[in-house]
Amino acid sequence: MNQKGGVGKTTTTVNLAAALALEGRRVLVIDLDPQSHASLHLGVEPQGLQTSIYDLLLDPDGDATAAIHSINENLAVIPSETDLAAAESELATVEDRHRRLGRVLDRVGHAFDLVLIDCPPSLGILTLNALAASDEVLIPMQAHFLALQGVGKLMETVSLVAGGLNPRLRVAGVVLCMHDAAATLSQEVVADIEAYFEQAKEQAVPWSGARVFRPPVRRNIKLAECPSFGKSIFDYAPTASGAADYRALAKAMLAGPVPT
């Protein structure tokens, strides 16, 4: 998640999920953004859906199986729709408004090894639902100055959730998106984030074990093209640098923390 807009949240959720599925994990993507970009990216048309994540949030005990769209043998998605934008106000006064997604996952999560949730660019009720229901937070980020500004606020929100709604919540780390390793600005921003994480190592904070995942995902026009075909990068351009980067990232994540 990341409340900064346009940093690569959707692109990372979809392509990392597809890469983890190629590694043999059974993966569920949940589209928690009313823009429905993750749904579109996986070829699911948001109009005219029988059930979407919106219906499940409003009625967590309803029939969830109809909402799960199978993409391939190891990959499935629960899509969103435009009405999801109304969930923020419709759930505003409900007692368990932050736990609705958790209740849905209690019922459908067991059939999957991993669940990846695509969040909207805000820290509202939808993103809080995702944080309350998750074990780990992944922060897609562009190594730019403006994107760096919001990290403090993001960690503050994670701390609030870890201190109340979901004590097991940890920050796994940052995924660098649209990365230009040669740019001085990028190098400076990456150094800033790594110093921030280094300093947190001994502290009792949810990001004390966080790191910058490698490899960074390079800018690659194929990653911006594949959503228009409703495909992941692996189905659209399997030899592109974008496919190589997300594949390597998936392997690095599955291998666990790098011993220092």
Place this chain on the structure above:
Amino acid sequence: MNQKGGVGKTTTTVNLAAALALEGRRVLVIDLDPQSHASLHLGVEPQGLQTSIYDLLLDPDGDATAAIHSINENLAVIPSETDLAAAESELATVEDRHRRLGRVLDRVGHAFDLVLIDCPPSLGILTLNALAASDEVLIPMQAHFLALQGVGKLMETVSLVAGGLNPRLRVAGVVLCMHDAAATLSQEVVADIEAYFEQAKEQAVPWSGARVFRPPVRRNIKLAECPSFGKSIFDYAPTASGAADYRALAKAMLAGPVPT
């Protein structure tokens, strides 16, 4: 405005405002995004402000002059702060919640030739305030598939406001950001938008006179660097392509619609 995240809203608001100021117009920037990126970009620190746009929205008749920070002879900004994120819920039940910004501009707008408002990546109360108070809507956009998806929803929202809160509201057009003219994807998306506007020419819709502004703003790392110095592109790197593009864009906008 554009509810799609990371398309260049802040970069365009700040640098276009600075370019219009160089053309001799007196320009006011209003930062309506709780991320405060436009404020940071113009060198105004959001922490510790005496008055910000947040205070003015909650008390439109309060003293507004303390909120106006002068950047140079022709450019000023009313900054935002993190608390602005609470405005959505604090104004939710207020009768004139969508007209608060309009009331502020009624009092301070007369001292300026142009007011540019930077909006957050959402269609909530803050963006609706901007639409209710504006004459024209400018849509910063990246010529990518995902960014194209939200245009319909954006126009729907503009129609709703034009049909009620603000009948004078028109869509001026699209500003292409981070543009890569050589990419086929970009060419296709630009063709889509131009066809959409062409077809609307004879219709009674707020975007019947809209166009794609030229020149597009090319991707230029200097545009991503200048916010970290609290400067517009003109103060940071006046000979960069980013400065040339925003300067040319300002001149094209001031010259008025191109006769077809």
